[in-house]
Amino acid sequence: MTDVTALARRFIEAIPHSRALGMHLESLGEGRVVMTMPYDSRFVGDPATGVLHGGAVSALMDTASGAAVMCHPAAPVSTATLDLRIDYFRPATPGQTITARAECYHVTRSVAFVRVTATDDDEARPVAAATGAFTLDRPRAAP
Template structure:
């Protein structure tokens, strides 16, 4: 388990934009990924309230979704976002970190389907949710399910 977190950390370190937003893995495995992003005044969308911009939350959810695909048991070699639909429920509370929980809940031979939610400290009321379709490149010689 510590191995996979280590690998996950290297994965984030290798993505310049994930590093730029300060993203950190909380857990990873079996088609599920949890990634958090600290609050940062540079990512504010509404200066009057200090609320984070939706785009920063989208970037976090997209990263968590891609990570969920990559750790699916079919062991894909690469993935890319085909489409992502984001629903915004409420403003994130200023000063609080955002945590994205993504699950790759279905895969076909070449497509992965993911759902993800984003929360601040109040887990019970997510700030946003998204569903996406991702490309799935299987290892050569791998069997389709």
């Protein structure tokens, strides 16, 4: 299991866009991941209110979902987004870190299914939630 999480961590930390958005891996294991993204004025979508752009929240949820796939016990070597359906519930409160909690709840031979929620400091009221399907590249069996 340690190998899987180490590989997943390396995979996630090598993603240029996640680094650019300042995403941080808080915890991971067994198909579950918690990732955070600190507030940054560069990612604001509405300059009048300072609310983060929905796209930045999408990017965080997408990354956390992919990370959840990578640390699933099926031990995939790679993954990519096939489908991500997002519901936005409310604007994220300006100045607060966004936390995404993703769970890879089912895998088939080549597809992984994920659910993820994004919250700010008020964890009782999520900012957004999404369900997604991701490719699952399994390691080749030893010859």
